[in-house]
Amino acid sequence: xxxLTSMITQFEFQLPPFPRGYHLITRRVLTELKSLPPTGIxxxxxxxxxxxxxxxxxxxxxxxTDFESIFNHLVPEHLPFLKHTMEGPDDMPAxxxxxxxxxxxxIPITNGRLNLGxxxxxxxxxxxxxxxxxxxxxxxxx
Amino acid sequence: xxxLTSMITQFEFQLPPFPRGYHLITRRVLTELKSLPPTGIxxxxxxxxxxxxxxxxxxxxxxxTDFESIFNHLVPEHLPFLKHTMEGPDDMPAxxxxxxxxxxxxIPITNGRLNLGxxxxxxxxxxxxxxxxxxxxxxxxx
Amino acid sequence: xxxLTSMITQFEFQLPPFPRGYHLITRRVLTELKSLPPTGIxxxxxxxxxxxxxxxxxxxxxxxTDFESIFNHLVPEHLPFLKHTMEGPDDMPAxxxxxxxxxxxxIPITNGRLNLGxxxxxxxxxxxxxxxxxxxxxxxxx
Numbered sequence: 001x002x003x004l005t006s007m008i009t010q011f012e013f014q015l016p017p018f019p020r021g022y023h024l025i026t027r028r029v030l031t032e033l034k035s036l037p038p039t040g041i042x043x044x045x046x047x048x049x050x051x052x053x054x055x056x057x058x059x060x061x062x063x064x065t066d067f068e069s070i071f072n073h074l075v076p077e078h079l080p081f082l083k084h085t086m087e088g089p090d091d092m093p094a095x096x097x098x099x100x101x102x103x104x105x106x107i108p109i110t111n112g113r114l115n116l117g118x119x120x121x122x123x124x125x126x127x128x129x130x131x132x133x134x135x136x137x138x139x140x141x142x
Numbered sequence: 143x144x145x146l147t148s149m150i151t152q153f154e155f156q157l158p159p160f161p162r163g164y165h166l167i168t169r170r171v172l173t174e175l176k177s178l179p180p181t182g183i184x185x186x187x188x189x190x191x192x193x194x195x196x197x198x199x200x201x202x203x204x205x206x207t208d209f210e211s212i213f214n215h216l217v218p219e220h221l222p223f224l225k226h227t228m229e230g231p232d233d234m235p236a237x238x239x240x241x242x243x244x245x246x247x248x249i250p251i252t253n254g255r256l257n258l259g260x261x262x263x264x265x266x267x268x269x270x271x272x273x274x275x276x277x278x279x280x281x282x283x284x
Numbered sequence: 285x286x287x288l289t290s291m292i293t294q295f296e297f298q299l300p301p302f303p304r305g306y307h308l309i310t311r312r313v314l315t316e317l318k319s320l321p322p323t324g325i326x327x328x329x330x331x332x333x334x335x336x337x338x339x340x341x342x343x344x345x346x347x348x349t350d351f352e353s354i355f356n357h358l359v360p361e362h363l364p365f366l367k368h369t370m371e372g373p374d375d376m377p378a379x380x381x382x383x384x385x386x387x388x389x390x391i392p393i394t395n396g397r398l399n400l401g402x403x404x405x406x407x408x409x410x411x412x413x414x415x416x417x418x419x420x421x422x423x424x425x426x
Contacts, residue, residue: 006291006321006322006323006324006426007148007149007291007425007426008323008324008325008425008426010323010392010394012394012399037148038148039148039150039152040148040150041150041185041281041283043325043390043392045390045391045392045399046401047399047400047401047402047404048401048403048404049339049340049341049401049403049404054241054244055191055241055245056191056237056240056241057191057237060226062225062226063226063234063237065225066223066224066225066226066234066237066238067237067238067241069221069223069224070217070221070224070234070235070238071238073221073223074216074217074358075354075358079353079354079357081350081353081357082350082353082354083346083349083350084344084346084347084350092347092350092354095340095341095347095350095351096350096351096354096355098340099338099339099340099351099384099385099407100241100242100384100385101241101242102244102338102386103339103389103404104389104390105245105246106185106187106246106248106390107187108152108185108187108279108281110152110154110279115154115187115189115279116189117188117189117190117191117277118189119190119191120189120190120191120245123241135401137392137394137399139325139392141149141150141283141325141425142148142149142150149290149291179290180290181290181292181294182290182292183292183327183423183425196383196386197333197383197387198333198379198382198383199333199379202368204367204368205368205376205379207367208365208366208367208368208376208379208380209379209380209383211363211365211366212359212363212366212376212380213380215363215365216358216359242383242384243383243384244386247387247388248327248329248388248390249329250294250327250329250421250423252294252296252421257296257329257331257421258331259330259331259332259333259419260331261332261333262331262332262333262387265383283291283292283425284290284291284292
């Protein structure tokens, strides 16, 4: 490894608060990134444990509400055996959902663009009923 | 960051259509990759929202069918509250499963080989009843 | 791509055996890593199919036990349709859980430190009732 140079451009930015649910943020993130290298990978990381990032369908808004319904069905609130309940009934399910979808995504960059499939978009998954803006770190390596 | 050089080799390839279920594709992907660097990381990305990639047990074929059974148990078809149903009962569960397993894997490359554990193999997770060949992007960085 | 230099430092290490459950290993991993570059990304990979890595809440120990409870609720043992049962009732659920949380995490490195959020810690997810020490590969790229 050489410590003299780095192939990584990295910066942190904040999303505005979003309501609980799944939100397409592809365009918003592209605006933050400004320019992309010809070839590379984007690593996007969320610095929180009750929100997540994932890649999924970018066309029908019903998919976003079905995500909310199915994940609530998978990890319901008020499970009787939970101990970590002092931050509200949405908190512990939020932590589990965060680990199910993950706290980072990696997307190839090709010809200066995110090389997503036609139907792929980037989701912010907001699992809390009320949340502040979320902090993300973008690392682009070439 | 230097824009003059890149440490990434990247190319896209297509898998043939696979039936719904979980399929070991380690050898097939290695054939596509041809040569690997001495040290690096492979990032493999699937450009679809109703199929996924994961790493799991490579020995007993029953594990693959149990994956299919358990994920269908977790995210069954015909959940009564779903709205996104016009593409068939397998479509919305496919999107959820894709976000549960994820759309990319990262595998270390050591001594010119994928540094997987003895029992680890790469799975294509095909969540649709009928699907065309899936497009993948391999990015190798050194 | 240049094959003459690499921007990656990579090494393998072994964690001691942990009991079934979720365990904070941030400090232990930092000790293994010794020094970090000013800017980079850490890729941590687990070479097993019945354990996983994830990032989640680092403060309240109840979160760790709730993780165990909820994942057991999601993927219970003794599901009647399973075929891969000869390695014990905890084995096939362990494989599924490993794919749900994933076998690797990526964490940005900024100013020579892991750039985790205030409440984020690294979890070893041990899904087997009895397991040996787990082998991990750390790859740091700059």
